[in-house]
Amino acid sequence: MLTGAFWRTFGSAAMTQAVSQALAALPEHPRRIAVGLSGGADSAMLAVHAALHARRHGIELHCFHIHHGLQAPADRWQAHAHDLAQMLGLPCHSLTVSVDLGTGSGIESAARDARYQAFDRLAALASVEHVLLAHHRNDQAETVLLRLLRGAGPTGLAAMGPLIRRGGLTYLRPWLDIERAAILEQARAFHEISGWEPVQDPTNADDKYTRAAVRERLAPELDQRWPGWQGALARHARQGAEIREVLDEVAGLDFNGLDPGADGRDFSLAAWRRLSVARQALVLRYWLARMGQRMPTDARLQDLMRQLRGLHALGHDRQMQVKHGQAWIRCAKGRVFLDAGPSR
Numbered sequence: 624m625l626t627g628a629f630w631r632t633f634g635s636a637a638m639t640q641a642v643s644q645a646l647a648a649l650p651e652h653p654r655r656i657a658v659g660l661s662g663g664a665d666s667a668m669l670a671v672h673a674a675l676h677a678r679r680h681g682i683e684l685h686c687f688h689i690h691h692g693l694q695a696p697a698d699r700w701q702a703h704a705h706d707l708a709q710m711l712g713l714p715c716h717s718l719t720v721s722v723d724l725g726t727g728s729g730i731e732s733a734a735r736d737a738r739y740q741a742f743d744r745l746a747a748l749a750s751v752e753h754v755l756l757a758h759h760r761n762d763q764a765e766t767v768l769l770r771l772l773r774g775a776g777p778t779g780l781a782a783m784g785p786l787i788r789r790g791g792l793t794y795l796r797p798w799l800d801i802e803r804a805a806i807l808e809q810a811r812a813f814h815e816i817s818g819w820e821p822v823q824d825p826t827n828a829d830d831k832y833t834r835a836a837v838r839e840r841l842a843p844e845l846d847q848r849w850p851g852w853q854g855a856l857a858r859h860a861r862q863g864a865e866i867r868e869v870l871d872e873v874a875g876l877d878f879n880g881l882d883p884g885a886d887g888r889d890f891s892l893a894a895w896r897r898l899s900v901a902r903q904a905l906v907l908r909y910w911l912a913r914m915g916q917r918m919p920t921d922a923r924l925q926d927l928m929r930q931l932r933g934l935h936a937l938g939h940d941r942q943m944q945v946k947h948g949q950a951w952i953r954c955a956k957g958r959v960f961l962d963a964g965p966s967r
Contacts, residue, residue, distance in 0.1 A: 625710060629816060630678060635809055638672045638801060642755070645785065645797035646676070649753070653682070657746065658755040659738075660686040660715065662704040664810040664821040665757035669798065671813060673755055674711045685749045686715040689741045691722055691734055700822045707819055716745045731832060732917075743790045751792075758783055758796045761803040764853035765837050767860050774921050778870055778908070780863030789915065800857065874909035877902055887913055889960030892931065903928060914961050917948055927952060931959065 646652060656677070658670045670686055677684040688704040690697055701717050708715030720737040722730070742754055766782040773779075787794050798806070814820040830836040845852045877898060881890035890910070895903060904924060911918065919927065927945050934943055934954055943954040951962045 624712060625817065630675065633813070633816065634672055634675050635805065638668070638798065638805070638809065639675050641797040641801060642669075642673050642676045643680075645755075645795045646682075646753075648786075649793070653753045655683040655685070655749070655751055656753045656755060657685040657687050657742075657749060657751045659742065659757065660688050660704045660708065661824070662688070662700040662707070662822040663824060663827075665759060665798075665803070665806055667704075667707055667819075667821045668806050668809045668813070669755055669757040670707065670711065670713070671809070674713060684713050685751055686713050687742060687745045687749075687754065688715060688717040689738045690717055690719040691737065694824065694826070696822070700824075703819075703822055710817060710819060714749075716749060718745055731834065739789060742792060746792050753793045753795060756794055756796050757798060757806075759798045759801045759803050759806060760853055760857050761842075763799050763860055764856040765834055765842070767856040767863075768837055768841065769833065775918070776921065777863060778867040779918065780859050781867045782860040782863065784864060799860075802853075870905060871909060873902070874905045877906045878909055878913075881906070884958075884960070889958045892934065892954060892957050892959050895959065896932065900928075911947070911961075914950075916950060916961070919947065923947075 646656070656673070658666070658673045660666045660670050673684055676682070686704065686708040688701055690701050694700075705715045705717070718741045720741045722733050722737045746752065746754065763782055767780055770779040770782060783796055783799065785796050785799055810821055826832055827835055828839055830839045849855075878887075878890065881894040883890045887910075895906065898906065907924060907927065908918060927947075930943050930945060931954065945952045947961075949963070953960055953962050
C-alpha cells in the first residue's frame with residue numbers, strides 16, 4: 624500500500640484535473656466508476672490519477688483487466704495489474720476472453736470487440752455504468768491518420784470521442800489532450816516511488832499490426848518534419864466531431880422520415896430512395912451507427928446503395944442480403960432491416 628505522503632503529493636495536476644472535468648461534465652456525477660487497466664503505462668497512470676480523484680471525492684473506483692490470451696506473458700500482465708490495484712487499494716476484476724479471429728475484420732478489431740464485450744460483463748458484476756479509458760493525444764493523432772488513409776471521410780476524422788455510449792455503458796476518455804510523453808514521465812516517477820513499472824506489450828512495436836506500423840514507421844518521420852503534427856490532427860478530430868454533430872442532426876431528421884420501425888432496426892426502402900444520393904449515404908451511416916455497427920468502407924457503402932437502388936420498390940424481384948460485420952442487411956416487403964442472425 625502507498626503512504627499518505629504519496630496521496631498528498633504525487634500526480635500531475637493536469638491529468639487529475641482532466642479526469643475531474645470528464646466526470647463533472649456528466650449529467651449526474653457517478654459515485655462508482657471503473658478504469659480499464661491493461662498494465663501498460665497509459666492505463667496504469669490513468670488508474671493512479673483516477674484513484675487520486677476518487678479518494679478526494681469519495682468515489683468508489685474499480686479496475687477492469689481483460690486477458691486476451693494473445694500473448695505468452697498475458698498471465699503475468701494480469702497478475703501485475705492486480706498488484707497495482709492492490710497497491711492503490713482498489714478492487715480489480717479480470718476476465719479472460721476468446722478473440723474471434725474468423726470475422727475477417729482483423730486481429731486488432733476482433734480484440735477490441737472482445738474487450739468491449741468483457742467490459743459489459745465486468746460492469747454488470749461491479750454495478751458500474753462509467754468506464755475510463757486511457758487513450759491520449761498520440762493515440763488520437765494516430766487514429767485520425769489511419770482514418771485518412773482508409774478514406775473514412777469528414778465525419779470519420781472525428782476519430783475517438785471524449786465520451787461514447789456503447790452496450791449500456793458510458794466510456795470516458797479524459798486524456799485525449801494529454802501527450803504520451805507526460806504520461807511516461809509520471810510512470811517513471813511512480814516507479815521510483817513504488818517499484819512498480821508498467822508492462823511492455825510487444826505488439827505495440829510490431830509493424831505487422833496497422834497501428835504499430837503508423838507508430839513505428841510514419842510517426843518518427845512526421846515528428847522530424849512536422850513536430851506539431853499530433854496537435855494539428857487532434858484539432859482536426861475536434862472539428863470533425865463538430866461536423867459530425869451537425870450531420871447527425873440532419874441524418875436523424877432524414878431517418879425519422881423513413882417510417883422507421885419501433886426499434887429503429889428497419890425503414891422504408893421507397894422513402895430512402897426519395898433522398899438525394901448524398902443524404903442516402905448519410906442516413907445509412909447514421910442508421911448503422913445507431914444500431915451499434917461499424918462504419919462501412921466507402922466501397923462497401925456504395926455497393927450497398929447500388930443494391931438497394933436495384934431492388935424492386937417492394938423488394939420482391941430478388942432477395943437482397945449484404946453481410947456487415949456479424950450482421951446482415953436485408954430487404955423484404957419494401958423494408959430494409961438489420962438482422963443479427965445467420966444467413967438464411
